[in-house]
Amino acid sequence: xxxxxxxxxxxxxxxxxxxxxxxxxxxxxxxxxxxxxxxxxxxxxxxxxxxxxxxxxxxxxxxxxxxxxxxxxxxxxxxxxxxxxxxxxxxxxxxxxxxxxxxxxxxxxxxxxxxxxxxxxxxxxxxxxxxxxxxxxxxxxxxxxxxxxxxxxxxxxxxxxxxxxxxxxxxxxxxxxxxxxxxxxxxxxxxxxxxxxxxxxxxxxxxxxxxxxxxxxxxxxxxxxxxxxxxxxxxxxxxxxxxxxxxxxxxxxxxxxxxxxxxxxxxxxxxxxxxxxxxxxxxxxxxxxxxxxxxxxxxx
Amino acid sequence: xxxxxxxxxxxxxxxxxxxxxxxxxxxxxxxxxxxxxxxxxxxxxxxxxxxxxxxxxxxxxxxxxxxxxxxxxxxxxxxxxxxxxxxxxxxxxxxxxxxxxxxxxxxxxxxxxxxxxxxxxxxxxxxxxxxxxxxxx
Numbered sequence: 001x002x003x004x005x006x007x008x009x010x011x012x013x014x015x016x017x018x019x020x021x022x023x024x025x026x027x028x029x030x031x032x033x034x035x036x037x038x039x040x041x042x043x044x045x046x047x048x049x050x051x052x053x054x055x056x057x058x059x060x061x062x063x064x065x066x067x068x069x070x071x072x073x074x075x076x077x078x079x080x081x082x083x084x085x086x087x088x089x090x091x092x093x094x095x096x097x098x099x100x101x102x103x104x105x106x107x108x109x110x111x112x113x114x115x116x117x118x119x120x121x122x123x124x125x126x127x128x129x130x131x132x133x134x135x136x137x138x139x140x141x142x143x144x145x146x147x148x149x150x151x152x153x154x155x156x157x158x159x160x161x162x163x164x165x166x167x168x169x170x171x172x173x174x175x176x177x178x179x180x181x182x183x184x185x186x187x188x189x190x191x192x193x194x195x196x197x198x199x200x201x202x203x204x205x206x207x208x209x210x211x212x213x214x215x216x217x218x219x220x221x222x223x224x225x226x227x228x229x230x231x232x233x234x235x236x237x238x239x240x241x242x243x244x245x246x247x248x249x250x251x252x253x254x255x256x257x258x259x260x261x262x263x264x265x266x267x268x269x270x271x272x273x274x275x276x277x278x279x280x281x282x283x284x285x286x287x288x289x290x291x292x293x294x295x296x297x298x299x300x
Numbered sequence: 301x302x303x304x305x306x307x308x309x310x311x312x313x314x315x316x317x318x319x320x321x322x323x324x325x326x327x328x329x330x331x332x333x334x335x336x337x338x339x340x341x342x343x344x345x346x347x348x349x350x351x352x353x354x355x356x357x358x359x360x361x362x363x364x365x366x367x368x369x370x371x372x373x374x375x376x377x378x379x380x381x382x383x384x385x386x387x388x389x390x391x392x393x394x395x396x397x398x399x400x401x402x403x404x405x406x407x408x409x410x411x412x413x414x415x416x417x418x419x420x421x422x423x424x425x426x427x428x429x430x431x432x433x434x435x436x437x
Contacts, residue, residue, distance in 0.1 A: 048343035050350075077343060077403070079305055081430075088427055118337070120305040120406075124312070124430035128437050131312035131430050133323050135350065156434060165437075175350075 003187065009153045014057075014084035023058040023090050032143055035219060036061035038211065039141045039181040042223055045073045049138035052173065054126050054166075054182070055145020056080025059091040059119065065141075066118040078119040079137075081126060083148075088121050127162030130169030139179050140170060146184035146222070150191055163195060167202035171226060180204070180224040192220060199224050209246065268293030301428050304347070304402040307356055311414035312421075312430050314437060321416040324355035326362060328420075330410035337403045341391040344398055345375050365401070373398070 004013050014022065022028055039061075043051075053062050059080060068074025082088055124131065126142075127149050149166055150159045170180060186192035192208065199206040204224035211219040263270050271293040279285045309325055316322035353372040360368055378395040412421040412428060419436070422429045 047346055048340055050343075050347060075338065075340065075343075077304075077340075079308075083431070092425060092427070120301050121427045122430050123427055125432075128432055129312060129314070131310060132308050133310045133352075136308040138346075154434060157437075 003147075003185070005147055005151050005187075009151070010148045011083045011085065014087045016086045016089070019058060019084060019086040019090045022087075023060065023094065029060060032060040033064060035143050035183045036064040036141065038219075039143065039183055039221065040064065040068065042181045042209070042221060043139045043141065043179050045076065045139060047073055049073070049076050050136070051076050051078040052130070052132070052137045052140040052170075053078050053080040053119065054130075054140060054142035054170070055148065056082050056091070056119070056121065057084070057087045057145075058094055059121075061141060061143045062091075062119045079122065080119045081122045081124045081130070083123070083125045085123055088123060091121060126166045126169075127157070129165045130173045132169075132173040134172050135175040136173045137178060138175060139181075140174060141180070142182040142184070144183060144185060146182045146195055147186060147191070150187070150194065160194070160198065163198035164201065167199050167204065167224075170224075171202045171204060174226045176226055178226045180222075182222040182224070184220060184222065186220055196222060203227070301407045301423055301426055302403055303356070303359065303405050303407075306359060306407070306412075307352055307402075308350075309412070309428070309430075311416060311419060312432055313414070313417055313419060316414060316416045316419075319416045322414055324352070324359055325412040325414055325421065327359065327407060328411040328413050330363060330407045330423075332363065333406050333408040333426075334400075334404050335406050337399075339391070339396065339399050341378055341395050341399075344395055344402070345378055347402075348372065348375055348378075360401075365405075 007013060051065055053059075053065070056062050056078075062078045062080055065074070065076040065078045068076055080088075080091070082091075122131075126145070146163075146166075149162045152159050152162060174180060182195075184195065186195065196206050196208055199222060203226070205227060206222060206224045209221040209223055211221070263273070272288065275285050275288065275292075306324065306327070309323075310316070311322035311325065313322075351372065353368075357368050357370075360366070373394050378391060378398075380390040380392055406426055407423050408426050410423050412423065413419070414421075
């Protein structure tokens with residue numbers, strides 16, 4: 001399947017017709033709503049908050065934020081940033097229409113278009129930074145936008161540079177203890193790593209969450225936390241604490257305690273390790289059983 | 301753009317990031333509009349500590365809006381005192397006025413000017429244009 005990022009830059013790709021098609025497609029509306037809900041649950045907000053929506057497009061995800069019920073910590077006030085002027089004009093036409101009820105294909109032509117969009121909109125390039133003063137937002141979300149930053153449209157800027165400016169700006173604009181969840185479609189493993197690394201270099205505690213890993217409909221969420229304040233567990237892995245069906249695969253380099261030298265010779269761990277090494281060398285190694293590395297009974 | 305948002309945006313230029321005069325941006329030729337929004341006192345209370353009250357006063361002055369009190373209202377000013385019983389605390393007139401000023405007053409058309417570099421950001425139909433030409437980034 002072709003990726004829109006490879007065809008044209010975002011401000012030109014989302015022309016008025018593409019932007020309208022994108023916003024009125026019930027399939028895209030459904031997927032976007034689902035991802036926004038997931039991102040919102042990862043943010044774990046308990047009180048009405050001030051949220052930045054990066055790549056807000058026509059405000060599909062913003063509508064979810066504004067319509068969060070009070071018992072779930074809402075309704076939130078959001079500020080949207082997008083690089084496509086046509087997407088933003090669709091957002092103005094849509095107004096405060098709820099994506100869940102606005103399932104008709106010509107929803108934008110309805111009378112609700114009179115109503116203003118709930119959030120404030122900015123025509124801005126996230127790759128140029130985030131133009132807000134320090135500690136502005138309680139949280140940030142970004143649905144299907146960060147992959148656009150991985151393309152540099154001119155020779156004077158690079159994908160790394162754009163990601164760096166974005167994450168550094170975002171880091172500064174979030175309050176201490178704030179959180180950002182960015183859902184994006186990485187082209188490959190390398191791009192996924194590049195984005196996560198950029199976030200970590202900017203100072204975030206960052207982790208990747210994958211929904212439906214291994215399937216075609218895999219959704220990658222980059223969860224970023226700003227240190228200080230009230231981060232649950234004090235660690236990025238604490239973000240998904242208490243969530244069902246989420247496994248933590250911590251690939252951070254751990255501090256080696258003692259390492260191989262510190263391992264006690266003759267211990268079960270040492271034996272298993274040695275067996276493993278010998279097996280890899282191609283030696284014949286007996287299968288590991290419950291008796292492996294067990295102490296013998298004392299004879300007397 | 302809401303006045304609340306205006307209390308948080310600063311100049312996007314890299315050279316202005318370190319300068320204190322890049323905030324607040326000054327509105328010029330602004331056309332204001334009142335857009336109704338649901339009243340949410342809890343949100344106001346959360347935002348109070350983050351507001352730059354001085355910047356808000358300057359902007360209110362420039363937009364010829366009524367003068368604000370000289371200091372930030374305390375969180376306790378937003379709710380009627382004494383209602384600590386079973387009934388939830390009622391929001392005061394201060395809270396309603398703040399809501400109207402911050403969330404319902406919006407700039408529909410106009411310019412935002414950075415007092416450090418003099419760059420003008422246009423606002424059209426409530427959308428501020430913060431796209432910079434590559435040589436200014």
